[in-house]
Amino acid sequence: MRPTGTDEVTGRASGRTAIEAIGLGRRYRRRWALRDCTFRLPAGRICALVGPGGAGKSTLLSLVSGLTRPSEGTVRIGGEAPAGAAVRARTAHLAQGKPLYPRLTVAETLRLGRELNPGRWNARCAERIVREGRVPLDVRTGALSGGQRTCLALALAFAKSPELLLLDEPLAGLDPLGRHRTTALLLAQAAEHGTTVVLSSDLLAELDGVCDYLLVLGGGRVRLAGEIDDVIGAHALVMGAHRDTALPPAIAAHTVIETQTSGRRFAAVVRRQGPVAAGPWETVEPSLEELLLAYLRAPDAPALIAPSAEPVSARWRRRPGNKPGIPGMPRNGPPGPSGRPGGRYSPPGGAAGTRHDHHSGKGAAA
Ligand SMILES: Nc1ncnc2c1ncn2[C@@H]1O[C@H](COP(=O)(O)OP(=O)(O)OP(=O)(O)O)[C@@H](O)[C@H]1O
Numbered sequence: 001m002r003p004t005g006t007d008e009v010t011g012r013a014s015g016r017t018a019i020e021a022i023g024l025g026r027r028y029r030r031r032w033a034l035r036d037c038t039f040r041l042p043a044g045r046i047c048a049l050v051g052p053g054g055a056g057k058s059t060l061l062s063l064v065s066g067l068t069r070p071s072e073g074t075v076r077i078g079g080e081a082p083a084g085a086a087v088r089a090r091t092a093h094l095a096q097g098k099p100l101y102p103r104l105t106v107a108e109t110l111r112l113g114r115e116l117n118p119g120r121w122n123a124r125c126a127e128r129i130v131r132e133g134r135v136p137l138d139v140r141t142g143a144l145s146g147g148q149r150t151c152l153a154l155a156l157a158f159a160k161s162p163e164l165l166l167l168d169e170p171l172a173g174l175d176p177l178g179r180h181r182t183t184a185l186l187l188a189q190a191a192e193h194g195t196t197v198v199l200s201s202d203l204l205a206e207l208d209g210v211c212d213y214l215l216v217l218g219g220g221r222v223r224l225a226g227e228i229d230d231v232i233g234a235h236a237l238v239m240g241a242h243r244d245t246a247l248p249p250a251i252a253a254h255t256v257i258e259t260q261t262s263g264r265r266f267a268a269v270v271r272r273q274g275p276v277a278a279g280p281w282e283t284v285e286p287s288l289e290e291l292l293l294a295y296l297r298a299p300d301a302p303a304l305i306a307p308s309a310e311p312v313s314a315r316w317r318r319r320p321g322n323k324p325g326i327p328g329m330p331r332n333g334p335p336g337p338s339g340r341p342g343g344r345y346s347p348p349g350g351a352a353g354t355r356h357d358h359h360s361g362k363g364a365a366a
Pocket residue numbers: 028032033034051052053054055056057058059060096
């Protein structure tokens with residue numbers, strides 16, 4: 001189940017924009033770390049930022065937090081430049097290295113956090129996170145374990161009461177309980193305070209149920225952007241038996257993102273160009289993890305910016321060759337075999353949405 005925040009606090013009803021990037025790019029010497037990055041993230045969402053190593057995720061977070069300046073394009077936080085003092089006060093950025101002063105104790109670090117964030121510091125929140133993570137107050141941060149450092153860094157970020165929380169690999173280094181505590185904290189923060197969260201993570205399975213927005217980068221460019229329901233609804237996972245190496249034409253007629261074969265079975269993730277025809281195969285909605293794995297394994301698959309991620313600013317111009325949105329498709333995809341948007345599979349006599357999870361096996365991609 002994905003989170004559904006109440007409209008009043010999430011900003012969904014107001015349509016407020018937390019982040020809008022237009023043609024955003026950053027170059028290091030001659031090499032582009034991020035290029036032509038265009039998307040909008042509405043306020044109050046928890047956005048998963050996903051991509052292979054070197055895709056540009058940390059670079060994007062640094063640009064959004066104002067730590068790095070763009071080489072081209074623009075990024076706005078609530079309509080303002082990210083480097084402005086007011087925006088920086090409302091933004092917390094947990095960088096990948098979890099930078100802390102190694103000679104300060106945990107208690108001294110929390111005191112410093114309070115002094116640096118007058119009027120915003122939530123001491124009870126910080127103390128609770130540190131206590132639940134069993135981080136000793138009297139130990140120097142340089143002597144903490146990796147998981148304890150992450151816990152303390154999260155405490156500093158949350159206690160700042162940010163409107164925008166940028167978390168670069170916050171779950172890495174945490175044990176399963178720590179990951180569970182952190183994701184619960186994120187959901188509570190977004191629901192209670194309307195905080196917008198951008199969360200980069202490789203733990204694909206753990207993003208489902210936590211995030212409601214998706215931004216996938218690859219090779220420094222946006223590959224997928226939009227509400228998770230919109231993006232998933234534009235795709236289908238088709239599974240069946242095949243007689244030769246080619247996919248059945250009725251399936252190959254869609255945009256095939258990736259095909260896995262195992263023995264005589266195939267499993268194809270397709271971006272639908274309309275309803276998937278009925279046949280001797282099974283059509284279901286892919287899970288978020290299945291969709292992400294398909295795109296990660298198919299770096300040349302065409303990009304998709306769902307309508308929910310299109311910038312609203314007048315500065316945005318659709319460029320020739322740029323095909324945002326889901327052509328010819330209603331917001332949540334075409335009607336599926338069940339006649340409902342999103343095309344959830346309804347097995348005979350079974351509950352709608354029931355699905356089989358045997359999308360595995362090795363084989364050539366289509
Ligand atoms: N300060 C820098 N100087 C030079 N190149 C850089 C710098 N920072 C990032 N890069 C390069 O930019 C590209 C994107 O890096 P970035 O750290 O943003 O990717 P990432 O998606 O966060 O990767 P990872 O998941 O491995 O942390 C990489 O090729 C990286 O080598």
